[in-house]
Amino acid sequence: MTVGVLIIAAFMIIPLVVGFMAASKSVNTTEDFFIQGRGMGAVAVFFTVAATWWSSFAFLGSNATFYTSGPVYLTALAWNLLFGFMYYWVGKRVWYLGKRFNYITPSDLIGDFYNNEKLRLVVAAISLIFTIPYLQIQLTGGAYLIEVASGGVIPFWLAALVFYFIIVIYVWVGGIRAVAWTDIIYGALLFFGMLFAGIYISQNLGGPTGLFKSLLETSPEHLTLPGPQGTSGFGQWFSLFIVTAIGAFMGPQIWLRMYAVKSGKLFNLMPFLLGFAAIAYMGSVLTGFSGVLLEPNVANADQILPIMLTKYAPFALASLILAAGAAAAMSTANSQIHAVSTIMTLDIYQRYANPNASQEKIVKVGRISLVVFSLIAYVLALTVPGVLVTIGIAALAGTAQLIVPTIGAISWRKSHPTAAMWGLIGGVVTVLLITFVPAFSEPLGFHAGVWGLLVNTILFIWISLVLKRTDAEVVNRFDDARYDYNKEYHPELVEDSVETR
Amino acid sequence: MFSKYPRKKKLLYILVILVFLVLETPLIMMANTSEPFVLGMPFFLFWNLLWWFIGTALFLIAYLTNWGSKPMKEESK
Numbered sequence: 001m002t003v004g005v006l007i008i009a010a011f012m013i014i015p016l017v018v019g020f021m022a023a024s025k026s027v028n029t030t031e032d033f034f035i036q037g038r039g040m041g042a043v044a045v046f047f048t049v050a051a052t053w054w055s056s057f058a059f060l061g062s063n064a065t066f067y068t069s070g071p072v073y074l075t076a077l078a079w080n081l082l083f084g085f086m087y088y089w090v091g092k093r094v095w096y097l098g099k100r101f102n103y104i105t106p107s108d109l110i111g112d113f114y115n116n117e118k119l120r121l122v123v124a125a126i127s128l129i130f131t132i133p134y135l136q137i138q139l140t141g142g143a144y145l146i147e148v149a150s151g152g153v154i155p156f157w158l159a160a161l162v163f164y165f166i167i168v169i170y171v172w173v174g175g176i177r178a179v180a181w182t183d184i185i186y187g188a189l190l191f192f193g194m195l196f197a198g199i200y201i202s203q204n205l206g207g208p209t210g211l212f213k214s215l216l217e218t219s220p221e222h223l224t225l226p227g228p229q230g231t232s233g234f235g236q237w238f239s240l241f242i243v244t245a246i247g248a249f250m251g252p253q254i255w256l257r258m259y260a261v262k263s264g265k266l267f268n269l270m271p272f273l274l275g276f277a278a279i280a281y282m283g284s285v286l287t288g289f290s291g292v293l294l295e296p297n298v299a300n301a302d303q304i305l306p307i308m309l310t311k312y313a314p315f316a317l318a319s320l321i322l323a324a325g326a327a328a329a330m331s332t333a334n335s336q337i338h339a340v341s342t343i344m345t346l347d348i349y350q351r352y353a354n355p356n357a358s359q360e361k362i363v364k365v366g367r368i369s370l371v372v373f374s375l376i377a378y379v380l381a382l383t384v385p386g387v388l389v390t391i392g393i394a395a396l397a398g399t400a401q402l403i404v405p406t407i408g409a410i411s412w413r414k415s416h417p418t419a420a421m422w423g424l425i426g427g428v429v430t431v432l433l434i435t436f437v438p439a440f441s442e443p444l445g446f447h448a449g450v451w452g453l454l455v456n457t458i459l460f461i462w463i464s465l466v467l468k469r470t471d472a473e474v475v476n477r478f479d480d481a482r483y484d485y486n487k488e489y490h491p492e493l494v495e496d497s498v499e500t501r
Numbered sequence: 502m503f504s505k506y507p508r509k510k511k512l513l514y515i516l517v518i519l520v521f522l523v524l525e526t527p528l529i530m531m532a533n534t535s536e537p538f539v540l541g542m543p544f545f546l547f548w549n550l551l552w553w554f555i556g557t558a559l560f561l562i563a564y565l566t567n568w569g570s571k572p573m574k575e576e577s578k
Contacts, residue, residue, distance in 0.1 A: 081521070212542060268567065493506075
């Protein structure tokens with residue numbers, strides 16, 4: 001019991017120390033607080049992106065899904081590859097434009113390219129509204145794990161409270177740099193924790209091969225789609241792939257991590273690193289499947305990992321791995337809290353309330369909104385029960401809609417603001433209808449997010465082709481930026497032809 | 502635009518798309534069987550890991566060959 005508490009204590013003090021170390025390097029400017037002055041190095045970028053992207057959805061949800069629904073979560077291998085590829089193809093272009101035109105938030109880019117104030121607000125609203133439920137899931141998951149890891153000594157409300165307190169302190173003093181530095185620790189813990197938990201637990205069944213053989217005899221439907229309940233077939237396989245990868249990629253917390261990068265070369269490497277990290281899911285395969293054989297009657301599947309660990313691993317080890325799980329949740333939560341406060345401060349406060357605010361004033365407002373958003377998340381974690389996977393995926397399906405106007409902005413000069421607006425509205429309305437109106441539930445087995453993206457894309461392309469942009473000056477400015485981007489990174493595309501501009 | 506891509510880059514993109522086609526179109530259902538076991542794993546798991554490995558290796562090759570583009574000029578500071 002005491003060992004557990006000690007591990008938790010260390011786990012809470014280390015980020016604080018790291019946060020203050022990061023703070024000693026920071027300067028009191030907007031760019032530094034929100035995107036580290038566009039100077040984040042390779043190691044920090046990889047870990048902060050990976051740890052932010054891997055949330056309690058990955059740590060608890062993956063084990064739970066293998067346990068209840070068979071192999072459908074294996075689609076995560078492909079969605080990690082997709083996420084990595086987008087980070088290269090979309091991320092590098094977003095980064096380039098951000099550096100060139102001094103963007104800090106998602107709205108900055110979309111609002112600037114489409115030259116439309118309403119669209120700017122809609123993007124800020126989508127980012128804020130759909131991030132908060134996803135944030136709340138992290139908090140619930142993280143605090144729950146701490147409660148179990150401490151053997152119940154630290155109750156849920158206290159675990160959550162202490163966590164918020166720590167996050168707020170180090171983000172307050174160190175901004176995104178502190179988040180990135182602590183994410184290095186969280187990311188490593190999370191990766192090895194997931195893998196090691198599975199390998200350790202499967203030893204009870206004669207290692208991975210023994211486990212798969214026993215499963216083939218007792219519950220073979222766990223090894224193929226559509227799983228034991230018969231509901232997780234190709235539709236869900238494909239939907240999870242699309243919605244999770246794109247939804248998480250378009251979250252403001254990942255977006256800030258595109259602007260923050262120092263060197264464009266790093267984007268070339270990220271697909272490999274992010275793809276490779278997916279091997280940690282093998283740990284979840286082993287844990288979830290071991291659960292099927294050893295603990296077949298767990299009512300709340302999200303608890304399968306903590307239950308397996310406390311029953312089948314030494315207490316200290318179990319606590320350490322559960323702390324790693326809390327790391328998964330917290331490393332996402334800290335980045336989300338930081339990101340929503342960034343949007344609130346720059347897209348709402350600075351733009352509409354006080355355009356002439358000084359740098360110090362903006363950072364100060366950023367810090368205050370940090371506290372406010374943490375508080376909202378804390379209250380939500382206490383009052384809205386359970387791990388809300390349905391709302392979680394709906395939240396991802398919402399942010400995923402931003403990919404359409406984003407790809408338009410970075411690659412297609414005909415992209416029209418009216419098209420972006422109606423595309424987003426059509427996409428979000430589709431997501432909400434299919435999610436909350438039972439009559440529309442998941443046509444053909446595909447998730448609301450997939451249908452939303454389809455509606456969004458069709459509207460976007462169709463209206464863009466029909467309408468013509470009149471603001472030639474903005475379109476040309478982006479054409480020039482694209483041309484210079486290609487000249488710098490894909491010289492073969494521009495070498496012999498100026499007329500392709 | 503794509504016609505201007507060097508052959509190496511085209512090949513790289515085609516292979517990346519192939520990985521996604523194998524894993525995320527109904528083609529995946531052809532591998533949806535637990536037997537035979539390969540390397541101690543049910544076939545479906547093995548198949549997914551195999552293509553994940555191919556995809557990850559492709560991304561490494563992509564990095565090492567600058568995604569098939571000519572070497573970058575010095576980054577502007």
